[in-house]
Amino acid sequence: MPMIDQLTIPKQIDTSLGPEYNALRTEGMQHIRDLASAIWSDYNVHDPGITTLEMLCYALTDLNYRITLPVENILAVDHDNANSMHEQFLSAIKILPTYPVTPDDYRQLFVRIDGVRNAWIKKSPHSIIANYKQPDGKPLLRYAKPGENALTGKEVKFDLKGINDILIDFEDFPELGGDVAKIKAKQDDIIKQIKSVYHYFRELCEDLDQVKAVENQEIVICAEIELQPQADPEMIWARIMFNIEQYLTPDIKFYLLKELLDKGMQPDEIFEGPVLDFENLQGIDTKFTKQGFIIPAELAASQLRTEVRLSDLYRIIMEIDGVRLVKRISFGFCGCTAPQSEVADKIYKSNEWLLCVQDGHKPVLCETNSSFTFYKDVVPIELKQSEAQADLNQLRKDWQDNVEAKKIVDLPIPEGDYRDIAHYETLQNQFPENYGISPLGLPETATTEQRSLALQLKGYLLFYDQVLANYFAQLSNARILLTADDSIRKTYFSNTVNGIRDAEKLLDGYAQWEKTVDDVIKETGQDNYPERKNKFLDHLLARFAEQFNEYVFLMYRIYGEDYQRNIIRHKVKFLKDYDQMSICRGSGMDLYNAKTPDQQLVNVSGMEKRISMLLGFSNYKMQQLSVEDYLLFKADALHYNWTISQLGVVKFKGNANFLKEIDAYEDLGLVSVLACDRENYRLSPGATAGKYVYNIANSAGTLLTHNDMEFSAAAIETEIAFIIKFMQNDFKMEGMYVIENILLRPPFDYTGDDSTHHQFMPVCLDPNGVYCEPLDPYSFRICVILPGYSVRLRNTAFRTYAERLIRTETPAHVLPRICFIGHDQMVGFEAAYKDWLAAKHIAVSTDTPIDPVLNSKFIDVLEKLYTVYQQGQLSDCDDDTQETNPIILNKTSLGTLQGGTNNNS
Template structure:
């Protein structure tokens, strides 16, 4: 089988530098002239005016190419007071780190806390028993009396963690326990702020010690300082038994051979960087080898030989034949008081001054601490600073022509006749075309910093500038706005510039740099919206890029429930990273955890069988209402969606221009009709321009708020359009992590009704298993909104959710509920779910252990009863006369989503 030996890469340097080669540009230009006009023009010598023009253009292109070749820092630096480079692009410390994800990441996070010498995060084992006869769970199998062995199942909960800490607190410190408790609280707080999705912390323990004794006699060099050698040996052995993890500066990490992205891998720390390879080696030691101890001692300066050595378990005398001591799981070895270190010089015993050796030992430890402190001072790379060089500056090429042409600043001699002056003017007008093209290119180069910026709020993507230093310019053109480059751009690029489409392409480029794309979202949106689709997608991409630091680094993060105020539990952005990413990738405007049942939209039954709708703004004012009545809820809601679409597709620019020119009664502006009441007050209606104005459905909706003048109505109209575009939303999602619903494992006799129910059939051969907690989530979405009631968008959302969830997490997706007021509150699953979920979160947050019994039981009850609502459809006779159908059912295919 053939294999691809060489990887396919894109060359970073794609420049040919032909734009800097004057001779090349001149030669290629002549070749083009010969291919297009060789039958008419054969003189390509330097004296020919056409060649002179070609040379002037080639020279201008080399100037443009030279500016484009400036350092990227210079190209991105604007004049003083403009946006800095750090605001245009993400810096290394913003975009490269990620929140804690792996066990090593968590260790780095906790090692960054003062007082933690080392730490380890390990699984916490909890066994759960299942009654496969009645589908119940318990920690204690004795709660299932008279159960047959074949009906008893069991499983271990996954995703629970225990943290072992080696505290850097002296054993004789009188406040040792208080300090340890304070450090544990910091660890717990930091863990929950960085908690992985579907994981939880159960315990934080001080790592247990296993005493080890070492008896050794060391031969020293004659000039060696025995006190210092003793201190260094003790420090080195201590580092071997319980490794201390060092912090490094950015410079030191780069000198160790790491790439910049490798340096910043993992969470961003306050004290510098940790070498991942060193951290991996600094695990809990499983064995102590005599050979390792010998090597450590021999590496100390001043040591000549190890004369005698033995190791033991501190339980008695050491056995000289012992070469290996096994360390119990989850314990760290410690040098005990029975250890003996003797020294000799030339066979003569040397006595160590214990006090001086201890002072040296403390000095050596202080030097290590000082090195760590120094590492924190050089954490981040400096942002390159450039020089503002005004790369967009342009002067006409006409001033570079020889004076004999008479088109420069000096012009023609006074004796030139009318014919000569006319020819010069014609040439100037001809060259103005090239001047304007070149001026536009230079302007684009100047604005590259804005086009490629993640924080750009550009409304246009084509740029030009006025060519202002041409002699006699006013004789050549009319209505040329020399002092308004924005207006000039609109005039020159009118009909050419689709700024929304071009901005979308630029954002696609920026997204591709992060391996992200919106292609699936764009495709499915075209099924729901008309001309406004591109603008909606554009806003989604802009918002995604602006929040990308959070969306990328927190993609595996769960929400922080630990000791949070109510403001961080409800009506809050304290949600999981997956929820944030799914929201931004699907165009959901608001991902806050909130009451989704409380909507801006209200569909009500005016009388039996007669429906209308209205939309309120954030202050509960009705800003749009139906013009007609409808015989069903579905027809009313479809009319509402159509009215909103007509409104947001109306051009704000056209509305502003129309009102500036002055509007009259019944004037049509896109999908808006200006209305004037009998008393002379202004209001507006939304229309369907595809219908004749005599059709009763021509007027779709109205804003029945009256204004004494057109200016106030214009402000209200624009505000309403922007509200519909950016604020009106019923969409959102809830993600429930099942592991957080488990009962407290420290209470083995917890009754079975506090556990989640299971399907008894899953005890047998089933791919689902009987564990309802480990790495499982329930995702609840409102199934009644415009997009969420469309089966195609649901399929897109379900696929997106599963793509964004970590691969080991299984999701149950439910589309539920109704708007508040549309059904009785007792029958509204969304309202009941929101009430119990909020109640559960508020009760859970301050508790330790983490199990509010009644609130959890009530919430599990509603969670297990949720049922998906599906879009209605109609199965009609294929032989019947063709009529307009919506949401048809197609045999052989299903409208049901994934359960």
């Protein structure tokens, strides 16, 4: 089978004809010879045709020069250029970091809190045992005790995943003077800040168990050290102590952006990791006082040390300037209360070379019992302890001052220089003066014929002028074409040709010429704005590896071309909010930090935000979906119709009656889309003189609504703007809830006693010990709840797409249970969820158990939810009426969407 050539765009394009005037002229001359050699043979420079060719070549070189300007110059504007560039592009600090994903990501955030020297996040070990040998056949669940195993033939055990503990290495707080009560209060405040940060950035399906201080394991070091003759013993002692501290429990080093760039790190490496834009975080009060950059490899190397090697200590001491020789060194664990000399003798005799640190502990130097003896040659040196301690304190202060001096700055966006690319002067002014078309014009003695010929030439050249002027305008507006903005609804731009003498003699209405050219482009249909703007937006989406292709095809299938402009709006909204769409895509809801009402509305998981935008929902706010802003009703015994309301006032009424309920819903859905765009509104005189009514029309001009409310000419535009804003941002037609199962677990001190009213979620485990995978109902499990009765989610094709998208966008390690529930179910669910959410927020923020009755009630409601399907009908073979909806396996039900029992077919 013959190979099919692949059509590709070459990476290297020959642009030699662009900048080279001579090359363009040569190419033009060849075209003249090919096309007109039979009637034109004089190609000398004095020929008017050759002169015209040369002028056009010059204009093209000017155009090419502007095309090849640096991109930042092409995109620059003449005022507030810096702000314009930041609107056009997401800076490094906004697009490269993400919410924390790995333990080290969380650590980067924790160590920025004042008073935290280091922090570690560990898995909290908790397991559940299910006893399946129960009289009623229902498994009995309880938390396993430490080290407890399941009884063979009676129980099964599974580990809870996603539960974390945080260990904190607090700073010493020398400013508190050793006051135990003040230090305890300071540490408690830091623990609250740690919890605040964790819950603000909490990953989906994970939760926090304990936050506690890491315990110390003291190590005694004894050494005899010979110094150089000129060495300062006090400073040597201070450096030894400081360097050993950094070895045992290293502090995190912070850097400036310039320092990392000088190290050869690339911007994507520097900004990799958790969020750095601390100034713009909303809904969290924690202050991140340490704001330098952190090198991930250095952070990873600062894990809790599991062993201490004597050879490492020897190396650390020998690397200090002024140390000549380590005569002998030994170490061991502290715990001896004997005099220092006896401890030293015992340590030297131990001959240990490796100490294993207890799990979950940090090794620290026991200053009380550690002994460092210094010599210069054979003479022992007596340390001035106060001076040595002062030197050590200064080293610690210098380190802390260096940390506080480091600040995070964004990578600057190139701003470019504004070059007024759109400005174009007519090429007619470049012709020799004897042509009579330059600004000087013709002499007063010129005849009428000469003036007419000059105007004829001007008119001929004006065609080229206008084409070139439009090219310059198009290049100048590249910024508008490649931006997530649909306020300027055109993709072809025109320009006025400047500098033409007697232009008013060539063109009627020259002052409005630019508008005239725009009107010509629009009337001839050359600028298909919806199609071309969608392509530009697809290009921008592709730069983030995003696409709406399947969604677009599906919406065309349901609504046709009428949905095209709405797709533009969805893409623009997605791109404008893309930093949030990408930065927190794996995050969960914040249940700890206090929120303002507006912040609480958008306090949802990252996947909810992203999926809502990809599905074209009007917003991702937490709103009551059981109270709709629309109503579908029986217009008469056979027909359906609908209304759309805003704040209880009907704004739109359907203009047609439908035999099929699903057709009425699709008509309602189409109007909800068209009502988002002013171009789809039609005004007509009302019954009262000077009053007007508005209605919605589709692309064919057919009115889809009727309305009796009358407004004045000024008031009706205000009303329409109010409705458009509502339809775009607040119209309650669709939405979703994501429930994380791990948040429904009983407190870890629950023993399974029914008297406490706590409840485990049910497991799929039969009395013979056979169970469905996965048995664990909590770990990395979510429930996604959507209104199966809403306009688009009734549509089988859209529902299938929505379910597939949800599974695609859900983090790979999380298993979703997806339910498209009925209206009655949604009413019950939202009531239980509202109560549970309020109680859970109080429980998490106060570190107290949730009300077990509310928690159990919500579990019961959640477990009883099921997907509802569009009603189908069974009929005989001869029944072909319009109301017949076939029964399709797993796609229809015997019942209604409004309530009652739906039996899945």
